[in-house]
Amino acid sequence: MTDRSADIDRIMDPDSVAIVGASTDETKRGYQAIKTLQKGGYEGEIYPVNPSAEEIRGLEVYPTVSAIPGRVDLALIVTPAPIVPQILEDCADTDLAGAVVVAVGFGEAGEDGQALEDEIVRLANEHGVRLVGPNTSGMINVHQGLNLVGADTVPEGNLALLCQSGNMAISLFTEAATRDGVGFSHYVGVGNEADLQFHEYLSFFDADPQTDAVVCYVEGMSDGRAFLEQAREVTTDTPIAVLKSGRSDVGKRSASSHTGSLAGDAAVTDAVLEQAGVVSVERSDELLSVASALSSLPSADGDNVAILADGGGHATLAADALAERGLSVPQLTEETQAKLKAVLPDAASVVNPVDVAGGTDDDQSVFVDCAAAIIADPNVDALVLSGLFGGYGIRFADQYTEVEIEAAHDLADLADEHGKPLVVQSAYEGFDTEPHAVLRENGVPVVESLDVATASLEALATYGERVAAADESSDFLLTGDTDATETITDLLSRGRTQLSELESKRVLSDANLPITPFELATSPDEARDLAAAFDGPVAMKIVSPDIVHKSDASGVALGVDADEAGDTYDDLLAAARDYDLDAQLDGVLVSPMADAGVELIVGVVDDEQFGPVVMCGLGGVFVEVLEDVAFRALPLTEADARSLLSDIDAQELLEGARGNPPVDHDAVVELLVAVSEFVEDNPSVSELDLNPVFATEDGVEVVDAAITLDTDPAVPVDSELVASGGTTDD
Amino acid sequence: MTDRSADIDRIMDPDSVAIVGASTDETKRGYQAIKTLQKGGYEGEIYPVNPSAEEIRGLEVYPTVSAIPGRVDLALIVTPAPIVPQILEDCADTDLAGAVVVAVGFGEAGEDGQALEDEIVRLANEHGVRLVGPNTSGMINVHQGLNLVGADTVPEGNLALLCQSGNMAISLFTEAATRDGVGFSHYVGVGNEADLQFHEYLSFFDADPQTDAVVCYVEGMSDGRAFLEQAREVTTDTPIAVLKSGRSDVGKRSASSHTGSLAGDAAVTDAVLEQAGVVSVERSDELLSVASALSSLPSADGDNVAILADGGGHATLAADALAERGLSVPQLTEETQAKLKAVLPDAASVVNPVDVAGGTDDDQSVFVDCAAAIIADPNVDALVLSGLFGGYGIRFADQYTEVEIEAAHDLADLADEHGKPLVVQSAYEGFDTEPHAVLRENGVPVVESLDVATASLEALATYGERVAAADESSDFLLTGDTDATETITDLLSRGRTQLSELESKRVLSDANLPITPFELATSPDEARDLAAAFDGPVAMKIVSPDIVHKSDASGVALGVDADEAGDTYDDLLAAARDYDLDAQLDGVLVSPMADAGVELIVGVVDDEQFGPVVMCGLGGVFVEVLEDVAFRALPLTEADARSLLSDIDAQELLEGARGNPPVDHDAVVELLVAVSEFVEDNPSVSELDLNPVFATEDGVEVVDAAITLDTDPAVPVDSELVASGGTTDD
Known part of the structure; x- marks a missing residue:
């Protein structure tokens, strides 16, 4: 076995790529992949592999991977699924680090497909090859010009994308293409996660100088816990934004009122991801903006956001949108208000939200004066500038554009100087103005939507809070491998799995949990004595391994006085007998009535x-x-x-x-x-x-x-459930 | 007084406009307004008014409005506030229908401003002139080329905009400018609503052939009830979408600090607007898309939405987004599924969501086959097509564009034929492709965001439900003018306003509401007899006009048996006496214990x-x-x-x-x-x-x-509160 993280480096940033299934047919992916690499300016070696061709686009074709003379880092396998095993067999004695398996027809396609998937994973493990996919649209190293997807041009930038849907990747690429200043460093279609799983890419991106944030679109993770462990490490430096779909299905499942069925809920996913420092995004139309903001801005030290608006409408809407997301819009200090009053007209509002009320109409540098006062305010963790900034040159007079460009530089400097996030919302975002370009070049996001701006600020506050709390939070490592509580070992040895209330309470009392005192009475007299000893009315419940729902069997009596306890004992036993003639009745549990709180x-x-x-x-x-x-x-x-x-x-x-x-x-x-x-x-x-x-x-x-x-507790995650859930790159 | 609705027609669609405060100074609004009208191609008469100029931009200048020889429909008054009264005075004998008062310094600016506002309203009423504003950015009749705002070009279209923030109007104009197929017929900055109020514009828009939907941005309405009445009438034909700001506490503060408007309770606003058939929109970035969808699509007959996606990612996200908004994603009929199976590959999902799974990669007309099957399904009220449609020509091969254009025509025809809304979400929305243009020309919205697409579908379902229920819903007309219940008249005559439980119950019993039986006991014996007569335990409560919170005075006893009722009577009186030595004690209310449900x-x-x-x-x-x-x-x-x-x-x-x-x-x-x-x-x-x-x-x-x-109940809405709330156009 070679070093696994070195393998991932070679896969993500390969010096040489084999295209297995290369083709002379221009309509085939095996041709297009080569063309895309050449046109993309990929500078590594490209080795077409096809037993029956000699040259493709000026490149020598090799019959097999093993026949390639140089070291091959990565193979893109575009053949149909059934041929993949023999290709991997052929790699047995090569130093191939990884293979991207595009074909469908594996785990997602039923039992036979799963068998084939198991087979390629076995072969890959055996020969030291890591697999991306199968059933993936591919992968892209944007800066390297390594596009193994053949998608439209992917805008270059600092976001790494891990995606479980090829079409979602295209959506994010096209969204970025229509917006300045947002782009990608890498894309991986994780596909079926047969070998390489979501979490295994994180360390690479964390170390990658071209990646400042990770974006994930997830339908289901095959090893969510490993993702938590890894994410917790990574997110202290590199933010991760996750859009988790399939929320409504799990929501439906969780609606069934029983506690156990709450598992797998979207609420669980959101909560544990946040615990690991990951930012959950619920709307697909906010994912890219939020990730981009996380990639270019410092996190917020708290949830106090100041609003600087050039109109009452935006001021009010911004306040609403921030409040809706649980962020605070704090009052500014007297000092800040005085500074604002000095530069703004009387009609302006200098509390938060700040409304300049026309004070920037003739001179947009006033935005800078205001922002300088606000961002220095100790009550303020982040600032949103909302309204028309960057569009004054269009809206009012051409000459304002120069003033706005200057102001844009100053605003970016201010944010940088104070290390507080600044997001600009502008109605003119769609007009690609120069002031906006200046802001973006300096890492200040400019968005059209006030709601997206506030989503970004919420993410920065959440992320900041999690990074600050990281040291005090879970490491997600489960250490126990054998049961520490003897009672459990005993019970398991007697084949007990659904423990009764009495058994459960004994186990938990042994572990020193604050259980209401309890005793087992096996006769009316004993019940009476126990009740008397507890001094006050007691709760009495039937004890039977055969009766799970005690209330259904009229097996519970509350607030019983000591002198009634004997009769109640008999009543409970009679009712239980009535309910189930064959039930084993072990007696009655007697407890003092708990303080209802x-x-x-x-x-x-x-x-x-x-x-x-x-x-x-x-x-x-x-x-x-x-x-x-x-x-x-x-x-x-x-x-x-x-x-x-x-x-x-x-x-x-x-x-x-x-x-x-x-x-x-x-x-x-x-x-x-x-x-x-x-x-x-x-x-x-x-x-x-x-x-x-x-x-x-x-x-x-x-x-x-x-x-x-659980009699087989070795693996905390139910691996059977996970294995049955194939995932697909569309 | 002239006919008011005829006045509004003349204001909204004027044949002649006076610019009062016209100027020869090119930087002044009084110059720019004329230039904008001329450049906009306004074909009516333009009359500059200024006592000290003779000609502006080739037009004869009049010293006063009354000196203009022809009939003037509308005056744009751009003078400072203090001069407005004398301008209105001058219009006493003219046939001026309305005046747009731009100046600030009225109700929003405190007491003096309010006095000035009251004065101009009085003068306007006296002289039969309706006022738009004051404190407004103006108004626009887009199709007429009548732009009294001087904003950037406003895209022409079928939406009428009523707006309480000039900057929000600019935001919506610029948003529309970057999106094909969305535009405006009219804009009115309602300003302070000193005279013309929100609701008074609705009938005009309802009748206006160029308006298909009304969009409102509201901070606070000065006569919300009149809006409900009017909206109920209008929404049966013309949808209204409202974004109401000031939803949060801080937003409310912002609305009142900047505009003085009363934002009210957001939950009440949402509920009563929906009751009136109005669609409430919560996010500013969804307002335009939702209004546009309402303007061009039929309403949905129910909330069952089918999803047709070309990828599993979009299918899953669309299902989540619809479920999140309370829409249903129903199963398709066997027949529909069979039709889909016939045209799609085996890997496709033919339940709902439908995932074509590559079935449209080579032939996008398959979308039409699928849509035809789905939209005819009786389980389906609306359809969302989600993914890459309109971008296949970009993504895969140029020749697909022609196929998509053809498909776009067919899709629009299908939707039209079945009278069901179709919304297209496409990752390529930002690329202005021809297939998208075809869809839009045929009234099918194309949006980039899946969340916005589902917001539109939710609005169409809500609107459809409200239109269907309109006949059964409130007309919002309150008919009572004198109290029908004698007990109330009596109580009022005795100066009672905060009625005691006994008084309240007597009043409500007289009105035949289902009050738990009650009797007043004025002695222990009477209490005992009453309790006995009620047959079963009773509730006993102290009766005193001086004790509002009975529990605080230990004035309530529950589950009292008849034989304890006498003692309890004494206890309650003693406790009340203890609580307040001077309280007037009228006795004890005795009621049977109600069935707790x-x-x-x-x-x-x-x-x-x-x-x-x-x-x-x-x-x-x-x-x-x-x-x-x-x-x-x-x-x-x-x-x-x-x-x-x-x-x-x-x-x-x-x-x-x-x-x-x-x-x-x-x-x-x-x-x-x-x-x-x-x-x-x-x-x-x-x-x-x-x-x-x-x-x-x-x-x-x-x-x-x-x-x-309330001793002064003539006006159900607290008019004092309303009068104090000026509103502002930024």
Whole structure:
């Protein structure tokens, strides 16, 4: 095996390329690929491979890859799928680093295709060749002129694109082509991810001097957890923006009210990507602008955005758009306001949003004076300039263009000097004006849409927050390989997987989670004694490995006084017997009634893309009807837990709505971290459900618990599910 | 007074225009306005008015408007504010229909400005002149070449723009200028709405053959209710799209600090505009596209949208985007699927979304075959074609352009034939290709953004739904002028305005609302007898005009048995006495305990823009924390009430979540209509609060009620508030 990261360097930045399936037929991809490389100015060696041709476009043709005299870094294989194995066999003794397999008919095409895919992966591994695809539109190194896709010209720039749809790649290329200052360094159609997966390209892009941000279009990741691990490392230097599609399908699945089915939700994806420092983008029409802003601007140190507008309409709309995205529009300091007053007319608004109210009509350098005052304000983390800037020369008088060009330089310098992001929204964006060109050349994005401008600012704030928190966040590494809790080993040895409440609580108590005290009564007398010992009314629940839903079996009695506990014991057993004549009845669980506070639900689910994920939300209707739950991938740090808690929508209930005191946040955080540690330390636990958990001002208590064990826990991600999900480059 | 609608015709489509404040100075607006008219090809008479000039740009100058020999339809007044009154005075004996007052320094500039504004309105009324503005960037009749703004060239088209921000108008003009097939018939900067208000322009646009849709940018309407009335009439023929800013708190602050307008509650605005058939748009970057789609496409008969994509990426993203907006992506019929299978490769997906999977690569007429099958499907109300269409000639081979042009004609014909909206999203939108031009010429929108395409489809579905429901919806006319309920007249005569629970319930019972039975006990014995008569535990509440919050005074007891009712009576009185020694205590209200079902809150609020509005939501945390409430303007029809109910987010609770039966929707609807009728019939009622209302499967019961009376109820909208809100054209 050769060094894998060196292999990826050779694949992404190859000195020589073999075109396997090269053709003399000008309509074939095997011809066009060569033509595109030559026309693109690719300076490496090009080796056409075809057993039955001698020369193509002036190049010598080789019968096989192994017959090529020089070292070949990368092969583009454009043959049909069935021929790919023999091509890889032929590479056994070559030093080929990688192969881009374009053909369809692999994993995405059913069982036979999957067998063929498994076969080429096996061969590739055996011969030390890494595979891109199969089922990919190809890859492009834009700066090198290495275009293995044959797409329209790809605008050169600083974005690396990882894409699971060829047409989406074309969309992004064409969008960039119509906009100045946005372009690409690399494109990889990851295809079926049979060998090389999304995360494996990240380190290369992180190190690549021509790449300043990574853009991903993802339908499904075959190893989401590895992506999190890798992204966390990369995003401290190189921002990553992800558009994850298939949101509605998983949304539908998550709508089924049961907790377990919340796994795989778009909400999980958004949450864990953010945890890893990745910026999630929901709209395809915002992806490129957001990525471009991330690539050229510093991140924001907070979410306080100032608006500088040359009209009340834009000022108001900008404020609305920022608020809609959860950003703040803070008041400016007295000092800043005084500076603004000094340069603006009386009618101007010098709070935030700042409306120059005609103050720039005759002299656009006033924008610079205003921006200088605002961007120096300690209350301000980022600035959006909104309205007509860059169009005054068109709108009013030609001579203003020169003033605006000067102002554009000054604005870019200001942003640079203060290290705060500046985004310019202009109605004249579509007119390709010189002031806009100056801004873009100096890394200041100019966009037509106020909503896209605010999306960019939101991304910069999110990214800034995540980078700042990176040290305190999860590394996504799961260390446990054998179960740390003996009770679990015991239970597994007895074949128990769906643990009863009693079993679950015993396991969790052993792990020191804050479980409401409980005892097993096996007779009416014992029940009475236990209830009396708990001093106060108790909760009593039937214990049976055969009864999963205790309420359905009338197996729960709440607020039982000690003197009724014996009778209640008999009633519960009788009801359970009524419900299921053959059920094994182990007795009745007796617990003191918990202090009802705010009802929470805490769980761990095994997400099919990202592995184990902690879920927490408000209980009852909030989870069942409103799905107000939040997620973080294991292992949770304290910061992750706190951030998770802050993602719950109905924060007011945690803060003490309706006259209640706030719940003990530290205790909830501690519980979440303990749950994470417990599951990490016990890889057999595939599912955990604490419902309800009562949180009060004094702490938390877990009132009911259910654990599901997996007898084959070696791989935290359900690999079968993943393997069945083929992905396609259109 | 002349005929007002004839006046507006003369203003919007004038045969002659006076430029008051005309100037020989080329830098002045009084010069530029004339130049713009001449260059724009305006064919009417142009009369410069200036007491100290003789000729401007070849035109004779008149000293005053009254000195002009011919009839003048419209005057553009570009003088400073203080001179406007004398200009209007001079028009006393002319037949001037209207004047556009550009100057600032009126209502938006404080008290003195407001006085000046009141003065010009008085003079204008007196002399039969309607005012546009003041504080407006002007108006434009694009087809007539009548540009009184002097903006950049405005693209000609079929959209009429009513706008409360000059810069927003420029933004929309420049956006349209960079996009084929989108343009304007008229622009009016409504300014301060001192005389002519938003709604007064609508009838003109409805009748105008050059206008197919109206676009509004609104910060605050001075007569929102009149807009609803008028919009309801107009929208049956002419769609209206509104972007309402000032949605957020900070946006509201911005609107009021810069313009003084009352932005109002965004949720109320959205709801009542929709009730009137108006399409609300939330993003400024979607306004023009949505309005354009509304102007050129038929409305959709339902929300079932088919997706025809040439790639899996776009298919998936389109499905996500439609689902996100609440549109359906229905299965196609077997017949449609069979037709699709016949023309597409095996790898294609023929359910919805349809992915042609390469089936159009060599022959784009296959799009037509697919679209023909899909658009004829009875399950389909609208179609979005997504991907690369119109770009095959660029992407693959030149000769495809001809095929695409032919296909574009066929696609437009198909949509036309079936009367279903078709929107085309293409990555090549920015390349101005011929196939796209053909689509646009035939009324099919082509957009770059999938999100904008789906926004347009959502608008067409919403609009279609509203047009279909128009006959069953409110006419927004409030008929009551004196209170119909005697109890209210009595209470008012006694100076009562904040009615107690007992008073409120008496009033509402008289109006036959479903109030939980109640009786007033004035002694312990009476309380006991009443409780016994109600047969079952009762609720008891203190009755005092001096105690508004009964719970704070420990003035409520629930679930009281008859034999405890006497003691409870004494306890409640003692507690009330404790709470407020001087409170007048009238006794205790005794009611049977209501069947707790789903807790609702129903109310009527007097919205500052739209007047009385019914509000309904789920009670408790749902209203207090989640603000899950919905609104409709009075008077509510049954259809309005049903629609209101369906706007509540947590529908599952009404449908019977958590094992409960569904609530009696008819009873809730009946209550909402009754509440609306009650308030309409009693204009003194300025606020009504029924909280809680319990809804069960058997009906509804109002458990608590509070009414606020207004002693001066003549005008349902608070006219003082409105008068203080000047608006500004930037």
